Amino acid sequence: MRILSIDYGKKRTGIAVTDPLQLIAGGLATVSTSELYDFLVSYIAREEVELIVVGEPRQPNGEPSENLARVQQFVNRWRNHQQVPIEFYDERFTSVLAHRAMIDGGLRKKARQDKALVDEISATIILQDYMESRRMKGGR
Numbered sequence: 001m002r003i004l005s006i007d008y009g010k011k012r013t014g015i016a017v018t019d020p021l022q023l024i025a026g027g028l029a030t031v032s033t034s035e036l037y038d039f040l041v042s043y044i045a046r047e048e049v050e051l052i053v054v055g056e057p058r059q060p061n062g063e064p065s066e067n068l069a070r071v072q073q074f075v076n077r078w079r080n081h082q083q084v085p086i087e088f089y090d091e092r093f094t095s096v097l098a099h100r101a102m103i104d105g106g107l108r109k110k111a112r113q114d115k116a117l118v119d120e121i122s123a124t125i126i127l128q129d130y131m132e133s134r135r136m137k138g139g140r
Contacts (some may be wrong), residue, residue: 001050003086005127007091007119008054009033014119015040016127020048023098030116037077049084055091055126070123089130091122 003022007014015028015038033037040052054075057065071088078086 001048003127003131004028004040004125005053005089005130006036007123007126008036008044008057008074009119010067010070012116012119012123013122014116016120016123017047017049018127018131022131025124025131027120027124028118040078041082044082044084044098048136050059052078052084052086053088053127053130055122057064059081059089089126089133092125098138110127 001022003018003021005023005025007016007018011033012030014026014030017028018025028043029039043049054071057067057071059065070126075086075088078084
């Protein structure tokens, strides 16, 4: 079963997913946040998903960011209507890391300005970090 991650934004949301063996995380899509819930329901109807990891937006000092209330509202809606568990994972610095990955990957400035791509890469970083932390704790 797969693990799916979300980099939830006010307008757009980046989504990443693992392979069925949960070895590799890869970008899946960037969707309009208003369409996120339906996108996930549709995806989960086609693919087996064990867990959804959603980036918990916090400021560098650990205080909640302005987006946290929106993310919590989405998570509460999901938990009230869907069976696939969803949990938070600290997403601090993922956008910075996404830009660094794009630069290191040789993407031109024009491509690095593609916010949808940044969101998808951020979701991938959240998922990779989550999987690594789980391995460090002795999980899968």
